[in-house]
Amino acid sequence: MKYWVKKELKPPHGKVYIIKDRCKGCGFCIEFCPQGVLQESEEFNAKGYHPPKLVETDDKKCIGCGFCSLICPEFAIHIEKEEEEKDEKAD
Amino acid sequence: MARRIGVFVCHCGVNIAGVVDVERVAEELRKYPGVAFATTYQYMCSDPGQNLIRQKIEEENLDAVIIAACSPAMHEETFRSVCKEFFNPYRCEMANIREQCSWVHDKKEATEKAIKLVKATVEKLRGNEDLMPIFVPIEKKCLVIGGGIAGIQAALDIADAGYKVILVEKEASIGGRMAQLSETFPTLDCSQCILTPKMVAVARHPNIKLMAYSEVIDISGYVGNFDVKILKKPRYVDEDACTVCGDCEKACPVIIPNEFDMEKKPRKAIYIPFPQAVPSTYTIDREACLGLAPLTCAQCKDACEANAINYDMQPKIVEERVGAIIVATGYDLYDKNKLVEYGYGEDDDIITSLEFERMLSASGPTGGEIIKPSTGKVPKKVVFIQCAGSRDKQHMPYCSSICCMYTAKHALLYKHHVPDGEAYIFYIDIRATGKNYEEFIARVMEEERINYIRGKVAKIYREGDKIVVWGVDTLTGKKVEIKADLVVLAMAIVGRKETKEIAKLLKVAVDDGNFLKESHPKLKPVEALSRGIYFAGCAQSPKDIPAAVAQASAAASKVLAIFSKDKLEKDPLVAVVDEDRCSGCGVCVSICPYGAMQRQPNGKAKCIEALCEGCGTCAAACPSNNIEMRNYKDEQIEKMIEVIV
Numbered sequence: 001m002k003y004w005v006k007k008e009l010k011p012p013h014g015k016v017y018i019i020k021d022r023c024k025g026c027g028f029c030i031e032f033c034p035q036g037v038l039q040e041s042e043e044f045n046a047k048g049y050h051p052p053k054l055v056e057t058d059d060k061k062c063i064g065c066g067f068c069s070l071i072c073p074e075f076a077i078h079i080e081k082e083e084e085e086k087d088e089k090a091d
Numbered sequence: 092m093a094r095r096i097g098v099f100v101c102h103c104g105v106n107i108a109g110v111v112d113v114e115r116v117a118e119e120l121r122k123y124p125g126v127a128f129a130t131t132y133q134y135m136c137s138d139p140g141q142n143l144i145r146q147k148i149e150e151e152n153l154d155a156v157i158i159a160a161c162s163p164a165m166h167e168e169t170f171r172s173v174c175k176e177f178f179n180p181y182r183c184e185m186a187n188i189r190e191q192c193s194w195v196h197d198k199k200e201a202t203e204k205a206i207k208l209v210k211a212t213v214e215k216l217r218g219n220e221d222l223m224p225i226f227v228p229i230e231k232k233c234l235v236i237g238g239g240i241a242g243i244q245a246a247l248d249i250a251d252a253g254y255k256v257i258l259v260e261k262e263a264s265i266g267g268r269m270a271q272l273s274e275t276f277p278t279l280d281c282s283q284c285i286l287t288p289k290m291v292a293v294a295r296h297p298n299i300k301l302m303a304y305s306e307v308i309d310i311s312g313y314v315g316n317f318d319v320k321i322l323k324k325p326r327y328v329d330e331d332a333c334t335v336c337g338d339c340e341k342a343c344p345v346i347i348p349n350e351f352d353m354e355k356k357p358r359k360a361i362y363i364p365f366p367q368a369v370p371s372t373y374t375i376d377r378e379a380c381l382g383l384a385p386l387t388c389a390q391c392k393d394a395c396e397a398n399a400i401n402y403d404m405q406p407k408i409v410e411e412r413v414g415a416i417i418v419a420t421g422y423d424l425y426d427k428n429k430l431v432e433y434g435y436g437e438d439d440d441i442i443t444s445l446e447f448e449r450m451l452s453a454s455g456p457t458g459g460e461i462i463k464p465s466t467g468k469v470p471k472k473v474v475f476i477q478c479a480g481s482r483d484k485q486h487m488p489y490c491s492s493i494c495c496m497y498t499a500k501h502a503l504l505y506k507h508h509v510p511d512g513e514a515y516i517f518y519i520d521i522r523a524t525g526k527n528y529e530e531f532i533a534r535v536m537e538e539e540r541i542n543y544i545r546g547k548v549a550k551i552y553r554e555g556d557k558i559v560v561w562g563v564d565t566l567t568g569k570k571v572e573i574k575a576d577l578v579v580l581a582m583a584i585v586g587r588k589e590t591k592e593i594a595k596l597l598k599v600a601v602d603d604g605n606f607l608k609e610s611h612p613k614l615k616p617v618e619a620l621s622r623g624i625y626f627a628g629c630a631q632s633p634k635d636i637p638a639a640v641a642q643a644s645a646a647a648s649k650v651l652a653i654f655s656k657d658k659l660e661k662d663p664l665v666a667v668v669d670e671d672r673c674s675g676c677g678v679c680v681s682i683c684p685y686g687a688m689q690r691q692p693n694g695k696a697k698c699i700e701a702l703c704e705g706c707g708t709c710a711a712a713c714p715s716n717n718i719e720m721r722n723y724k725d726e727q728i729e730k731m732i733e734v735i736v
């Protein structure tokens with residue numbers, strides 16, 4: 001489907017940072033991410049758990065809601081919101 | 092019991108007397124036991140005819156009267172009110188010797204049958220009881236379902252007359268389709284500009300309780316006393332606290348199509364359908380929101396300075412009692428995917444008429460610019476196809492009545508936007524019957540130089556950048572092939588599927604187009620078969636705005652007529668259950684088409700007299716022969732049959 005608008009609305013975007021060694025494998029972030037951005041990885045961290053990784057190779061689908069970092073009991077994940085700088089300046 | 096019956100045989104000009112020997116009927120009846128007097132007259136229903144009845148009742152000391160004439164549906168009321176001056180009106184009966192006799196039989200048979208019919212009526216009359224009308228109290232409050240222009244107008248009219256109105260609209264805002272239109276034929280005033288003052292008036296009116304984002308889920312009861320249940324869906328935004336600042340919308344990460352813009356413009360999960368929405372507030376689309384339970388996102392709540400967002404809002408069921416109901420649930424376009432011959436659904440450059448309205452609208456997705464959706468460029472050749480799905484046995488057989496007019500408007504507005512563009516209209520014939528409509532069409536044809544092609548389109552397909560339209564011009568007999576940039580389909584108008592659901596709750600019929608069926612197509616066009624239920628706007632049939640508004644005011648005046656009385660008078664010819672003998676089987680309860688038979692706590696059936704229409708279905712169905720129809724008792728009917736056979 002195609003919108004008839006000149007300027008498409010762009011969803012906000014977040015960059016996901018995972019501090020692997022802090023993770024204790026609870027999987028909360030994977031469970032609660034509304035966009036399904038995260039999944040369990042195969043690798044082991046220093047504590048012997050599987051830390052989360054991105055489902056796709058990049059975090060395109062992340063909308064930066066920050067829910068993962070809010071829910072993570074070990075502060076192992078945090079988000080940096082990307083500002084829509086270009087659009088703002090163009091206006 | 093009647094002892095001195097007078098029989099008045101009507102000639103009805105030649106309608107009856109031309110076939111039935113009326114003098115013989117009178118003569119035979121004079122000899123019949125219980126009949127004290129019999130005569131004939133040219134037109135019993137005329138003033139002199141009525142006076143003859145009055146005079147003879149007095150002179151002959153009559154205590155009951157039979158009028159042998161047309162159907163009681165025509166004149167029972169007339170003759171009963173004459174008799175009411177002297178005795179109980181249920182001592183007046185009519186024998187139908189026109190529709191059921193003179194119109195359908197030959198001379199000799201007709202006279203014999205007429206005699207029998209009148210004699211049978213004498214027997215029925217002898218068994219009649221004197222009855223008093225039933226009085227029903229009225230809750231002077233009206234429910235209007237649907238907040239399009241029709242529902243808005245009806246609500247305002249009733250509220251202005253001083254009565255309370257509950258206006259229920261299922262969408263986030265009232266306004267209906269009219270809010271989506273650009274400019275309106277034939278005067279080309281801006282649709283929003285003439286609609287929004289009325290929307291605001293609804294919101295401000297002290298007599299109107301506006302329940303938007305709500306649905307009627309249950310209706311029971313009868314005229315004067317309907318009990319309705321209304322489901323108020325949670326908006327998750329406090330209507331009163333929201334300042335419509337729009338900060339939440341900016342913060343919300345979810346982008347989905349806006350239904351109001353025919354899905355051609357995006358909106359967020361927290362949204363306002365259009366800026367002038369009434370009630371003026373944002374709403375969270377529960378389906379699209381990232382998560383209310385468990386709460387995951389909450390970006391909007393963080394952004395809202397007014398603290399208007401509340402994720403814990405629950406659906407609420409509100410119960411109300413109303414005296415009358417107006418259904419104004421409007422229309423939809425015919426399903427575009429069903430028009431395979433026009434290739435819809437597959438091509439960006441073949442669009443529907445409502446999508447074109449949004450394109451023309453200054454607040455629409457393109458800001459009022461006309462574009463070819465696949466490229467975003469200005470279309471230089473546009474083909475409009477009328478009757479897309481209408482007047483077509485494979486789709487909808489009827490005429491959608493407004494498409495000729497709005498297509499002319501579309502072509503004219505296109506030419507105003509793109510003066511060097513070419514516009515073609517395929518039509519079967521032009522139906523422009525409204526006031527100043529023909530003049531509007533003439534103006535479009537002549538001044539705007541739009542090419543009207545009489546004929547049907549056979550095929551539409553894409554060829555590179557263009558849409559090729561194949562048709563036949565039936566006036567010249569020549570084939571036409573147009574390579575167009577944009578094709579606009581004037582889709583058939585159909586009733587909404589929601590109308591069908593509401594109709595089911597109200598026990599009202601709908602036709603194949605999902606339009607509500609009126610009580611009488613000519614004389615009762617806004618009334619349902621059941622009393623107290625009225626129709627307005629496109630829910631009843633396709634129509635333009637002036638017709639929708641006129642019908643809304645008509646429905647309102649019917650409601651006001653009910654509300655002008657303190658009690659409703661009703662015919663007492665109802666079913667009576669002998670409770671002692673009732674076995675509680677419940678057959679009558681399930682069979683009554685009006686829901687009038689109800690089971691009491693003791694298991695026995697009871698007739699709610701206010702609801703009963705006296706159809707007699709229950710009396711026939713009761714296995715213990717335990718239900719009696721007032722003044723249609725078994726003995727009466729048996730005697731009538733005896734006389735006739």
Ligand SMILES: Cc1cc2nc3c(=O)[nH]c(=O)nc-3n(C[C@H](O)[C@H](O)[C@H](O)COP(=O)(O)OP(=O)(O)OC[C@H]3O[C@@H](n4cnc5c(N)ncnc54)[C@H](O)[C@@H]3O)c2cc1C
Pocket residue numbers: 236237238239240241242259260261262265266267268269272274275276277305306307419420421422423444445448493497500587589590593627628629630634635636637639
């Ligand atoms: C392309 C196009 C162009 C047109 N141009 C013109 C024009 O220029 N001039 C003109 O006079 N007419 C025009 N019309 C016709 C015009 O749109 C209608 O006459 C008018 O909108 C009918 O209003 P309504 O209130 O009957 O129905 P609607 O506008 O459909 O309103 C019905 C309302 O009821 C609500 N509803 C439905 N079901 C329920 C339910 N179960 N519970 C609660 N609420 C419910 C709906 O959400 C809606 O708000 C045009 C029509 C089309 C398709």
Ligand code: SF4
Pocket residue numbers: 014016032033034035036037038061062063064065066067068069079
């Ligand atoms: S910020 Fe939100 S969308 Fe992005 S990974 Fe975390 S939970 Fe998922």
Ligand code: SF4
Pocket residue numbers: 339342343344345360361375376379380381382388389390391392
């Ligand atoms: S909570 Fe829902 S409506 Fe609010 S910003 Fe998030 S997705 Fe949008």
Ligand code: SF4
Pocket residue numbers: 328332333334335336337338339340373394395396397398399400
């Ligand atoms: S941020 Fe709050 S006040 Fe502003 S529009 Fe959204 S809900 Fe309304």
Ligand code: SF4
Pocket residue numbers: 665666682683684685686687688698702703704705706707708709710
């Ligand atoms: S007479 Fe007809 S309307 Fe009355 S209770 Fe019986 S079935 Fe219902």
